[in-house]
Amino acid sequence: MSDNKQQLYADALVWDAHAGVFPSPQVDLNLLDHWRQQGASYVSINVGFDVMDWQDTLATLAAYRNWILARPERFVLAGSTADIDQARSEGKFALSFDIEGMNALNGNLDMIGVYHALGVRQMLFAYNLNNAAAGGCHDDDHGLTEFGRAVVREMNRVGMLVDCSHAGHRTTLDIMQESAGPVVFSHSNPTAVWDHQRNIHDDQIRACAATDGVIGLNGMGIFLGDNDIAIETLLRHLRHVSDLVGPRHIGFGFDYSPALDIDIGEILASRPDFWPAGQQYDTRGIKHAGPELLPALIDAMADSGFAADDIRGFLGENFRRVAARAWHA
């Protein structure tokens, strides 16, 4: 990496819109140091998904929250973009929480404000399968329900980032129509480059950009290609979205977990309803591109003609812009 690029990386806000850690109160959050050491400024880490009971999501949130708050010399539980900026200036690592799927509400709209008060800043509507709010990407998507529409409005009101990843095609278009503010796909890749049900079509990418939202590119090998995390492959996904809607609508949500003692294949195989056959989930040794690839990726982005401002946008400024509006802070 040349000096200029190295300087760009050292100075840039680096925003990872979604980590792929399997949530549980037992997770050792020292794994967050992996992001810190790679120069990341912020990560959104999931405290629950629809595979879990909502009570387990709350228990995980409670455990993570207490762990973070007990270590103020290293971590900031960010409620605003100002918190993230301040954490950076003090050499601390910022994070907030996300929840993947509205089963966590247990049918109760008031829970959105409760989660928000406890540090959740991003919620997804479904986790692959339909639920009471939304349709999933691996299901016969029934669209956004009346309850789901009320969820969007309440998220807009309390300042929760509306996230369309894992939802079905029709549902995502409904969400983007309903939302008063910008909407993201925190960790989804374009279907045009790799055909997978978890990836998103060009009309979804265009609709997201029309809200002034951001698509976070996912680093999981089976969503990038045939378990392929080559830099050129990531760049192909990035280039496709950029050609379609412009560099302002691109970020990263690596979906990465450094907890290598977990056998992801075993977890995925245990629930073929959430992770169906024929979608590469049975791939042996699924690879993840994570924040450690950023220096090489910055090189590749610069070499392929992206300007420094574009690259700063990809690394974090685009997500920061959207979060500032969605969070009202």
Ligand SMILES: [Zn+2]
């Ligand atoms: Zn996910």
